[in-house]
Amino acid sequence: MTTLLVIAKAPVPGRVKTRLTPPFTPLEAAVLAEAALADTLAAAAATQADRHVLVLDGEPGPWLVPGFEILQQGCGGLDERLAAAFAACGGPALLIGMDTPQVTPEILAPALVFDDCDAWFGPAADGGFWALGLAEPDPALLLGVPMSVPETGAVQYERLCAAGLRTRLLPRLRDVDTAVDAADVAALTPAGRFATCHRRLSARSAVAR
Incomplete structure (x- = not known):
């Protein structure tokens, strides 16, 4: 049974995307986070898997896409929470975050197939990783990996x-x-919810100035 996991924070002002402020307000940052999450969930939902699971910090809202199970994030550091998400899977699993609204089913689908590999790794431009797929989920592969630092991706890849x-x-x-980042990612998928939201909020900020 294959599982596609999306790990995310509920888009609550002051708790998400705080590095977008300024130029955006905490409320605008949360609106952008909700749009990014909605695009990510839509791409995940359109990707064939036996289970679609949202590993959530917070409460679900109207942005939730039908067909997703909700798994509340546990306590501890991000490495522990990612490990716990994989531990809840009984077979091959792919985990992605909510920070890449440009992702598509065409990108995700191959990473749920493990015919000629044991793992999939999606490097992020900031040195982290945006996706991790494991044919046999082993929480120990993530525990102790330093998160949210420039070497996160390199350390995780070396673990594999x-x-x-x-x-x-x-x-x-x-x-x-x-x-x-937001401007560059919005330019990649101009028809997406995130890009549409970014254009609206950017125009509003320009008028305010």
């Missing part, structure tokens, strides 16, 4: 290699962390 896993790479994607 050191475990002897045949690892294939997904495209390198850019996370939405800063206002510059």
